[in-house]
Amino acid sequence: MESAPTTFLDTPRLRLRDCVEADLGRLLALDNDPGVKRFIDGGVPAVAETFRDEALPRLLGRGFWAAEERGTGEWLGWFELRPVDGTGWRVVELGYRLHRAAWGRGYATEGARALVRKAFTELGTERVTANTMTVNVGSRRVLEKAGLAFVRTYFENWPEVIEGSEEGDVEYALTREEWRRTATIS
DSSP, X not given: OOOOOOEEEEOSSEEEEEOXXXXXXXXXXXXXXXXXXXXXXXXXXXXXXXXXXXXXXHXXXXXXXXXXXXXXXXXXXXXEEEETTSSOSSEEEEEEEEOGGGTTTTHHHHHHHHHHHHHHHXXXXXXXXXXXXXXXXXXXXXXXXXXXXXXXXXXOOOSSOOTTGGGOEEEEEEEHHHHHHHHHHO
């Protein structure tokens, strides 16, 4: 019997908890939404067996949390605050993937801001980084609202050529010192 997932972080509207194997169906449905995956792989459907064997172990690992609406328990998607080097929390990558029904309601910004705050106040993080496609204006805006700033545009050879990939990807970042300065201003 699987034990209850551990809560990593609560915000006014969100509960971020460990992803567990019981989330498989919800995680797979999220990855099978072409709108959700538009800027990741062009919306290619996830194959259940491959997802279970390859993506699920990563999502059950360190740095990924299922997002639930605190008032209703509705499963919204997941957030990532994952150590970049695989060991410590000094440099972490911020990310998220939410159901389209959750878009435009401020959940991504609320979760991202709370994770940035936790990284700098509790985890000993020195730098938070995030990446998205240049044309993913929505995610770029969330990263900016969470305090991250544009660092660079870069080009990689991805296995899928998707609409907008010719404009490259962008990196955003925020250091602890930058966060402290802006946190005292606001």
